[in-house]
Amino acid sequence: MKRKIPVLITFVVGSVLILSVFFPPIETWGEDFSIFFDIIAVFAFFLGGGNLLRIHTKKAIKRQKDWGFSIVTVLGFIIMLIAGLFKVWNDGGIAGDVAAPGSLFQMMYNWIFTPLGATMYALLAFFVASASYRAFRAKNVGATILLVASFIILLGRTPLGTYVTGWIPKSLSIFNIPDLAIWIMTAPNLAGQRAIMIGIALGVVSMSLRLILGVERTYLGVDNE
Amino acid sequence: MSNLGLIISLLIIGAGLLWLLIRSLQGKEVERRIIFLFIGLAVSVPLLFNITFSEKATPIVKALYDKIDNLPEGSNILLSFDYGPTMAPEVQPMSDVLIRHVLAKNHHLFLMGLWATGQSLGAEAVDRIIKGDFPEKIDGIDFVNIGYKAGNQGVLNVIVTDFRKLYATDVGGRDLDSLPIFNGIKSLKDMDLLISVGGGFPGVKEWVQFAGDPGNVPTGGGSAAVSAPLLYPYYPRQMLGLMGGIKGAAEYESEFKRHYERFKDMPEPGVKMMGPQTLAHLVIMAFIVIGNLSYFFGKKGKQS
Numbered sequence: 001m002k003r004k005i006p007v008l009i010t011f012v013v014g015s016v017l018i019l020s021v022f023f024p025p026i027e028t029w030g031e032d033f034s035i036f037f038d039i040i041a042v043f044a045f046f047l048g049g050g051n052l053l054r055i056h057t058k059k060a061i062k063r064q065k066d067w068g069f070s071i072v073t074v075l076g077f078i079i080m081l082i083a084g085l086f087k088v089w090n091d092g093g094i095a096g097d098v099a100a101p102g103s104l105f106q107m108m109y110n111w112i113f114t115p116l117g118a119t120m121y122a123l124l125a126f127f128v129a130s131a132s133y134r135a136f137r138a139k140n141v142g143a144t145i146l147l148v149a150s151f152i153i154l155l156g157r158t159p160l161g162t163y164v165t166g167w168i169p170k171s172l173s174i175f176n177i178p179d180l181a182i183w184i185m186t187a188p189n190l191a192g193q194r195a196i197m198i199g200i201a202l203g204v205v206s207m208s209l210r211l212i213l214g215v216e217r218t219y220l221g222v223d224n225e
Numbered sequence: 226m227s228n229l230g231l232i233i234s235l236l237i238i239g240a241g242l243l244w245l246l247i248r249s250l251q252g253k254e255v256e257r258r259i260i261f262l263f264i265g266l267a268v269s270v271p272l273l274f275n276i277t278f279s280e281k282a283t284p285i286v287k288a289l290y291d292k293i294d295n296l297p298e299g300s301n302i303l304l305s306f307d308y309g310p311t312m313a314p315e316v317q318p319m320s321d322v323l324i325r326h327v328l329a330k331n332h333h334l335f336l337m338g339l340w341a342t343g344q345s346l347g348a349e350a351v352d353r354i355i356k357g358d359f360p361e362k363i364d365g366i367d368f369v370n371i372g373y374k375a376g377n378q379g380v381l382n383v384i385v386t387d388f389r390k391l392y393a394t395d396v397g398g399r400d401l402d403s404l405p406i407f408n409g410i411k412s413l414k415d416m417d418l419l420i421s422v423g424g425g426f427p428g429v430k431e432w433v434q435f436a437g438d439p440g441n442v443p444t445g446g447g448s449a450a451v452s453a454p455l456l457y458p459y460y461p462r463q464m465l466g467l468m469g470g471i472k473g474a475a476e477y478e479s480e481f482k483r484h485y486e487r488f489k490d491m492p493e494p495g496v497k498m499m500g501p502q503t504l505a506h507l508v509i510m511a512f513i514v515i516g517n518l519s520y521f522f523g524k525k526g527k528q529s
Contacts (some may be wrong), residue, residue, distance in 0.1 A: 027386075034383045035390060038376030045375070097372070097396035099348035109310075109345045117310030125505060129264045130257050133512040137520045147513065154510055157450070157472050158503040159278035182283060190457045197458060 007214040014212035052077060080108060149184055156181020231274040238266055238504075242511045249515045252523035260512055267508040271500030278499055280472070280479040289445040289466025290480050292418060293326050300417040301410065302327050303335040305432065306343030306350075307423030312449050313346060318474040318495035319447035320350055320422045325488060326481055328359045333406050334368040335416070339380060339427045344373040344396065358491070365395070365404040372396040377427040381435035385413045414440040422468075424449025429456055433463045447473065475499045 013033055020030030056070035064070075082088065088104040090096045099106045138144040155161040161177035168176050174183065210216035241263060245255055270276075282290060293302065304323055308316050327334045336347045347370050355362055362368055371392050374380045383391050388411065394400055401407045413419065413436050421432040421444070429446030437444030443465050448456055450470025460467060468477055474495030482489055 031383050031386055031390065034376070034379045037379040038374060038383065038391065041375040041377070041379065092397060095398040097348060097370075097398075099345040099372075099396065101348065101352040106345055106348065110349060114310035114313060118314045121311040121314065125268065126261045126264050129505070129509045129512060130260045132509050133255065133260055133516040136513045137517055139520075147517075150513070151510060154506045157470070158506050159280065159499065160503055160507070162281075178283070182285075185454060185457055186460075189454050193455060194458050 003217070003220060006220055007217065011212055011214060014208065018212075049077070049081070080105065080113075083108060149188075152177060152184060153181050156184075228274075231270065231276065234266070234270040234274070238263065238270070238508070242508070242515070245515050246511075246518065249519035250522055252519055254519050254523070255512070255515060263508050263512070264505060267504040268501040271504050272497075275497075276500035276504075277493075277496050278503065280475045280496060280499065282476040282480040285460060285467050285469070286473050286476045287466070287480065288461065289420075289468065290326070290477060292443060292445065292465055293323075293330060293332070294484070296330070296332060296417055298331045300332045301335065301415060302332050302418045302420065303337065303413070303416045305419070305421045305423075306336065306338040306347045307340050307421050307428045307432075308346070308425065308449075309340055309342030310346070312424050314498075315449050315471055316422050316424060316447055316474070317346065317350075318471070318478065318493075318498070319468045320346070321354055321492075321494070322474065322478050322481055323420060323422070323447070324350055324354050325358060325491065326477075326485075328355065328362055328368065329485055329488070331367075332417075335406070336368065336370040338373040339377060339421075339431070340423070340425075341373050341375070343423075344370075347372070348396065358488075364397075365399065366406055369404055369406050370396045371401075378431045378435045381413070381427075381431060385436050385440045387412050412440070413442055416442050418442070419444045420446060422447040424452045428452070429464065429467070430459070433459050438463055471495055471498045471502055 016026065016029050016033055020026045020028075020033075053074060056073045059070040060067045060074065083104040084098050087094050087096055087098065087100075089107075090098075090100050090103040090105075092100050096103075099109065132150070136143075136147050136150055138147050155164070156178045161181065165175065165177045173179050207216065211219070245259070249255070296302070304320065304327070306320060324334065336351070338344050338347055351364075351368070351370055355368060359367075364370075371388075372395070374391050376383075376391075380391060388407075389401060392401060395404065409415065419432055419436055419442050421429045423429060423446075429444075429448055432446065433444050436442065444463070445466045446456065446464060447468040448470075450472070453467065453469030453473070456464060456467055456469075468474055472495075475493070475498070476495075478493045478495045482491065482493070
């Protein structure tokens with residue numbers, strides 16, 4: 001029973017969502033099921049929050065490696081949660097916008113969360129540079145093509161591309177680096193992306209059918225039959 | 226004085242790269258920390274000395290600009306904040322300039338987010354841009370922020386046929402039916418343009434697949450540079466235009482400033498960040514060359 005009911009729910013929901021696209025009389029069923037999904041998605045926050053607290057509290061109590069970071073995580077989570085739930089310093093009161101300017105939540109968001117997040121993302125530039133140095137090596141024909149394409153894109157995504165090849169006459173504009181960069185994006189890149197998308201779509205169709213028909217059951221924590 | 230500082234900084238970077246180039250000819254590899262140091266310099270020097278370049282909108286950016294510019298006054302445009310603070314430095318300039326453009330054309334602006342972190346960024350944009358540059362615009366009449374709902378593309382699946390099934394109020398707790406801007410608006414199909422700014426999941430792709438296409442509503446977007454190549458298959462039939470990375474934002478800002486005299490002094494974070502991007506790209510290219518030289522010369526040294 002523990003397995004049959006989830007499989008049955010998956011079958012009904014999956015079938016209705018597909019059929020509602022093709023049969024207008026049951027179109028609203030699809031919408032209703034989407035609303036159910038949106039409601040269930042909210043509970044994922046409870047699960048996520050609970051899990052975060054459980055893992056990091058345990059780590060801090062047992063003084064496992066980097067337990068200090070766990071205390072910061074738990075404190076950050078609790079303070080943000082209180083500021084958001086009780087709308088601390090919010091002009092609109094408890095019914096106001098959680099992100100109202102001047103509220104504690106929005107201040108912490110703007111002055112702590114945003115700079116920290118932006119700093120993490122900014123580190124990407126350093127790692128990309130280091131990875132480019134190590135990875136883009138003309139070891140064979142394929143790697144050389146990738147290297148040349150990366151040079152064109154890197155230059156084409158800056159105004160320097162225009163300065164370097166801006167003098168090229170319009171009849172030969174394909175050799176203008178920004179135009180060449182656009183061509184790489186809209187021709188070879190596009191072809192590759194489409195192939196990947198078609199592949200993924202076919203995979204999604206086949207996996208969805210396996211789920212709907214109950215062939216794929218690993219999401220229930222059991223092996224397929 | 227600042228020009229002198231700039232020249233000295235560029236000379237230091239150039240001399241450093243030349244020194245690394247000579248070392249690479251001897252087959253020596255460059256340490257990771259040295260690469261980090263050069264990237265740090267390449268990013269900070271243009272910011273310190275305010276190096277900017279003029280930008281011209283490429284067709285994919287111009288298409289989005291033209292769409293907003295050519296819609297009749299009072300059109301309904303929805304802007305979704307589908308990102309968080311991590312991505313904000315790259316994509317926030319896109320949201321900023323889009324908000325300015327939409328309101329300068331006297332369109333109705335609907336703000337929302339498929340990312341929980343997007344709601345705060347939307348509120349911040351309202352506070353900074355709308356209240357700062359458009360004090361005459363009234364919340365609920367000219368613009369509205371309906372905020373975030375959990376459910377990713379499931380949210381789009383519902384609001385493509387009926388907003389009110391998911392959104393009863395705006396972020397301030399006001400009933401949607403009490404807001405004049407929502408008069409005659411039932412679903413996303415009543416919008417004249419949908420724009421998603423983001424770079425992850427859910428983002429522009431989901432807006433095209435679950436809102437633009439099924440609702441037959443023109444859709445455009447702004448995306449972080451890393452995810453922009455994934456969106457090209459949708460251009461131009463399903464996605465009318467796209468700002469890709471900071472360059473896309475800079476192009477849009479330049480185009481907007483060229484045509485709107487009133488905003489000639491507006492901040493241009495996109496254009497400003499093109500300086501660091503340009504120099505960083507050059508340094509990365511130099512390191513690729515250095516890496517290849519040290520690879521080939523190092524291999525030759527080992528063989529001999």
